[in-house]
Amino acid sequence: MSTLPDPAPEAPSADAPVAKPGRESLHYAVRNPKLIIGVTLVAILLAVGVIGPMLLDNGNPNEYVGPQASAPDGTYWMGTTTFGQDVYAQFVHGLRATFLVGVVGGAIAAVIAMVVGFLAGYRGGVTDEILNMLTNVVLVIPALAVLLIINAYMGVRSVAVQGLFIGLTSWPWAARAIRAQTFSLRTREFVDLARLSGSGTWRIVFREIAPNMSSYLFMTFILLFGGSILIASSLDFIGLGPTEGVSLGLMLQSAQQWSALQLGMWWWFVPPGAGITAIVGALYVANVGLDEVFNPKLRES
Amino acid sequence: MRRYFARKLLIYGLTFVVAVTVNWMIPRFMPGDPVSAMVARARVSQPEAAEAMRTYYNNLFGFDEPLWQQYLHFWGALLQGDFGISIFVFPTPVGDVLLDALPYTLGLMIPAVLLSWFVGNWIGALSARRKVLDNTVLPAGYVLTAMPYMWIAVILAWALGAKAGWFPISGGYSLDIQPGLSADFALDALHHWVLPFLSLFLVALGGWAIGMRNMIIYELESDYSSYLSALGAPQRLIRRYAFRNAVLPQITGLALQLGVLVAGALVTEIVFAYPGLGSLILAAIQNQDFFLLQGAFLFIVIGVLIANFLIDIVYVVVDPRTRTGMAGGTS
Numbered sequence: 001m002s003t004l005p006d007p008a009p010e011a012p013s014a015d016a017p018v019a020k021p022g023r024e025s026l027h028y029a030v031r032n033p034k035l036i037i038g039v040t041l042v043a044i045l046l047a048v049g050v051i052g053p054m055l056l057d058n059g060n061p062n063e064y065v066g067p068q069a070s071a072p073d074g075t076y077w078m079g080t081t082t083f084g085q086d087v088y089a090q091f092v093h094g095l096r097a098t099f100l101v102g103v104v105g106g107a108i109a110a111v112i113a114m115v116v117g118f119l120a121g122y123r124g125g126v127t128d129e130i131l132n133m134l135t136n137v138v139l140v141i142p143a144l145a146v147l148l149i150i151n152a153y154m155g156v157r158s159v160a161v162q163g164l165f166i167g168l169t170s171w172p173w174a175a176r177a178i179r180a181q182t183f184s185l186r187t188r189e190f191v192d193l194a195r196l197s198g199s200g201t202w203r204i205v206f207r208e209i210a211p212n213m214s215s216y217l218f219m220t221f222i223l224l225f226g227g228s229i230l231i232a233s234s235l236d237f238i239g240l241g242p243t244e245g246v247s248l249g250l251m252l253q254s255a256q257q258w259s260a261l262q263l264g265m266w267w268w269f270v271p272p273g274a275g276i277t278a279i280v281g282a283l284y285v286a287n288v289g290l291d292e293v294f295n296p297k298l299r300e301s
Numbered sequence: 302m303r304r305y306f307a308r309k310l311l312i313y314g315l316t317f318v319v320a321v322t323v324n325w326m327i328p329r330f331m332p333g334d335p336v337s338a339m340v341a342r343a344r345v346s347q348p349e350a351a352e353a354m355r356t357y358y359n360n361l362f363g364f365d366e367p368l369w370q371q372y373l374h375f376w377g378a379l380l381q382g383d384f385g386i387s388i389f390v391f392p393t394p395v396g397d398v399l400l401d402a403l404p405y406t407l408g409l410m411i412p413a414v415l416l417s418w419f420v421g422n423w424i425g426a427l428s429a430r431r432k433v434l435d436n437t438v439l440p441a442g443y444v445l446t447a448m449p450y451m452w453i454a455v456i457l458a459w460a461l462g463a464k465a466g467w468f469p470i471s472g473g474y475s476l477d478i479q480p481g482l483s484a485d486f487a488l489d490a491l492h493h494w495v496l497p498f499l500s501l502f503l504v505a506l507g508g509w510a511i512g513m514r515n516m517i518i519y520e521l522e523s524d525y526s527s528y529l530s531a532l533g534a535p536q537r538l539i540r541r542y543a544f545r546n547a548v549l550p551q552i553t554g555l556a557l558q559l560g561v562l563v564a565g566a567l568v569t570e571i572v573f574a575y576p577g578l579g580s581l582i583l584a585a586i587q588n589q590d591f592f593l594l595q596g597a598f599l600f601i602v603i604g605v606l607i608a609n610f611l612i613d614i615v616y617v618v619v620d621p622r623t624r625t626g627m628a629g630g631t632s
């Protein structure tokens with residue numbers, strides 16, 4: 001049983017059959033509404049995050065450009081903050097930072113989870129015992145609490161550093177799931193054959209085992225990506241976000257700090273939260289679609 | 302079964318040692334010097350006074366001893382329940398400050414965690430066999446899971462608090478009421494509790510519902526279900542078996558989610574300025590109160606470990622395989 005780093009215990013089950021992605025998968029992929037909706041939504045938001053900031057003639061989203069606290073209109077699409085900052089400019093810059101922290105955090109967590117999961121699952125024995133113990137220990141310590149104290153002491157805060165620390169703390173559930181998958185694959189004939197022909201551990205893992213669960217690894221990465229975004233937004237909100245630039249979590253923090261709620265300035269706190277929800281939700285929906293594409297058992301229902 | 306608990310206890314013991322060690326290591330090995338930061342914050346003009354402060358803090362932290370001694374002292378103090386002295390509410394001991402905040406956090410967390418688990422599993426199990434319910438629960442569940450905790454808190458505070466005016470949007474009780482064991486205070490505290498509780502409950506709900514739905518569908522399609530229905534067993538019986546099997550991973554999931562739920566409670570408390578551990582941590586960060594921060598970290602870890610242990614006991618009661626010791630080595 002694997003679990004998302006956020007409250008959704010519905011990661012693909014460890015004993016689901018694994019399939020190689022190929023032409024057949026593509027055939028089902030373009031016909032899967034969940035996958036199409038999810039991917040399209042993520043692509044649109046990614047495009048807004050990448051292109052949006054370029055189209056603005058102002059490089060600094062935190063600059064005071066407009067009237068103070070005005071509701072959305074033709075000039076300021078998402079209104080302005082109490083200080084006259086353009087919420088739309090902050091939003092598109094924030095999207096960019098959000099994607100960045102997701103990629104960095106998700107990639108680092110995925111790499112650690114793969115190394116630990118493959119090694120523990122393939123080698124077994126004492127290696128497995130030790131790595132499993134390590135995984136369980138990190139799993140039980142609340143990641144956010146560790147991130148809190150590290151962040152508070154570090155002082156140096158950028159999106160990349162934040163992503164690095166999130167990656168270092170959010171891998172355990174994925175490592176467990178990968179271990180379980182590897183465990184079921186390592187006794188198959190083709191792995192025995194490779195072992196007989198004298199291949200080393202890492203060669204067998206990367207040439208024989210990993211390709212056979214590539215779809216599963218990809219789905220794990222997507223979940224880690226979404227999880228990193230949610231953790232980063234919590235950290236930003238607590239006031240441990242990047243000290244330069246803007247992110248969706250920081251927007252929520254300043255809206256909260258300057259009483260946007262009491263002043264009824266909904267345009268200040270609705271867009272950033274909706275942006276995070278849309279990205280993460282679209283990722284999850286796309287993930288369910290992918291599961292159906294790769295897993296014939298789910299496809300029929 | 303003895304082996305199962307021995308294993309679990311070993312892991313929890315190790316986790317605690319690692320957590321304490323991390324807690325000890327971070328101020329010593331991270332770039333940046335907490336003592337200088339605290340001295341600078343005090344804005345003392347005379348160099349002698351600043352030096353005296355530095356010595357005081359170094360002594361308090363124990364930075365003037367050799368490392369191994371510092372480590373042992375840290376453990377010694379901890380085992381005596383000594384978390385150091387808070388800087389933010391000087392000179393109250395950190396342990397007392399945390400104990401004051403603890404009831405609010407527990408009062409928020411325990412009902413939110415348990416109720417969302419029960420209601421989520423119930424809705425998920427229902428939706429696994431009703432198409433109409435399934436088509437509404439699934440999308441709603443995904444939206445809820447994808448929402449950041451603080452955003453749903455902010456939206457609720459805005460809609461039900463600021464707009465509708467039904468609930469207060471900040472604090473744990475009204476300022477004109479003295480906290481105590483009176484009916485007035487209890488009612489007032491309950492009134493303040495509704496919104497933070499609701500936001501935690503709602504975000505967690507979606508995940509449990511989706512998880513349960515998927516597990517039930519998986520179980521209903523498994524071999525034993527087809528076998529039972531081939532034998533002509535009533536549908537009710539098959540569903541009951543499916544439910545009992547599907548609930549086991551959900552219990553494991555509850556244990557895994559605890560650490561994450563702590564994070565949810567922290568940010569939710571900050572949104573509502575609820576006087577629990579989350580608000581304390583925010584204050585500790587803003588005031589660079591490292592003792593308070595470290596104490597809060599250890600409190601959280603101990604809380605999560607105790608809760609995990611309770612869930613392990615529940616698991617043994619519910620799953621006969623762990624009782625007979627047939628579950629094998631994996632924990």
